[in-house]
Amino acid sequence: MSTYGKGLLQGLAVTWRNLTRRSVTAHYPDVEPDLPPRSRGVIALQEENCTSCMLCARECPSWCITIDSHKETIPATTEGGRDRSQNVLDTFDIDYSLCMYCSICIEVCPFDALHWSPEFAYAEGDILDLTHDMNRLREWMWTVPAPQALDAGAEPSKELAAYEAKKAQEDAG
């Protein structure tokens, strides 16, 4: 039995199946999307952690981070102690019109000052407004979710293993 005309029927069948099923459209403005963990929406800055080490600005492939800082001297707290100096941020701008969301800045930061937030709705009418200054970047911190829990049966993190080994040693010793 040849299958002459089978394709014609298949065309009708496929479209009919789609018609009778629910569409896959995401109704975004009406329904907030269900984002996967570790979604890259916007970069948040924990200003207090930043030491102005410039690693992020230097590693950024699209040169979208601008950092400016000055040194402040913290007077010695004890008599005869040494004054300490600390870097204080003046400027920390991320230009999201340049950012390519590669996450290198976040991975390179040694002090956990940068974090991904899943917030994505920060479109602007003017491209200049896409440059977020450090106050705005600090505000995004409130939207940073807790780290994703490990999958069931996953290897525990190396940090945790190291911590437990150290603790066991201390208890024994």
Added chain:
Amino acid sequence: MPEVVDAMLRCLVVVAAFMVLPLVIGQMEHKAMAHMQSRVGPMEAGGFHGWAQLVADGVKFIQKESITPAAADRKVFELAPAVALVPYLVALLAIPLGPFFGQGNLIGQDLDLGLFFVLAAMSVGVLGTLMGGLGSGNKYSYIGGMRVAAQLMSYELPMVLAAASVAMAAGTLSLVGIVQQWEPWWLLTQLPGLVVFFVAGLAELQRPPFDAPLADAELVMGPLTEYGGMRFAMFLLAEYAGILVLSALTTVLFLGGWAGPFSDHVGWLWTLVKVMGVAFLVIWARVAYPRLREDQVNALAWKVLVPVALAQVTLTTVLVVA
């Protein structure tokens, strides 16, 4: 005086149907096509599932500038949308909707030559696209126009033959007469004719999968390339009015028009339901099938539809005479 009022009323009803039903079909196309492609289609305009999308489109089209290209044949170019649209309105005048709550038949004008009249009007509608293609002064439009001409030549014959088969079986050219003569077993004996008529009608309207003249990917909408604003909207409306006329004609000729339970009262509803069903098939064919190549279009007409239509006519002749 009452005759004048009666005529005015009928014209008003026909014009109202002409304004509303194509939009209903257009909206159905938006939504049905979207869902067949796992989308949702318009959702915003008008609030409820985008019911006012076509109204919004119309408002947009009105605001647009009407441009006539310098190279265009001005009069032909400007007249073409009207030539495409008006014949369908004229054709609609002669198509019966059926008994209206025992008040007689709902029809613009019952013509003795109704079938002939409607088929003639439908063919004139295609000339509008042809004029647009030849008058635009654009190569794409010109090729599109040539394809329209080829398609018109090929598909007019099987369409008329299929219609003639029904007219022979009914023994009349009046559309009301044909429906009155219609019997359910015609669904079987006239089935090849039904298929030929429907397919040829699709081709005549240049609906996908027979939209080689428009072929937006290769000919940039062919005859419609240079049109914009209100003129383009008229072509669009003509397309949907064409679907309406084709569906109505298929219903009246092959599906028994208003035949159905309680047809003395709600016959017109039966006709509308059937028309919408056929219109749905037109939309379904658009979504399900890819566009035929130009040579395939003509091969289908001459190698398949014409022989089938001739066989149908022969079969009908035998049945009528026997």
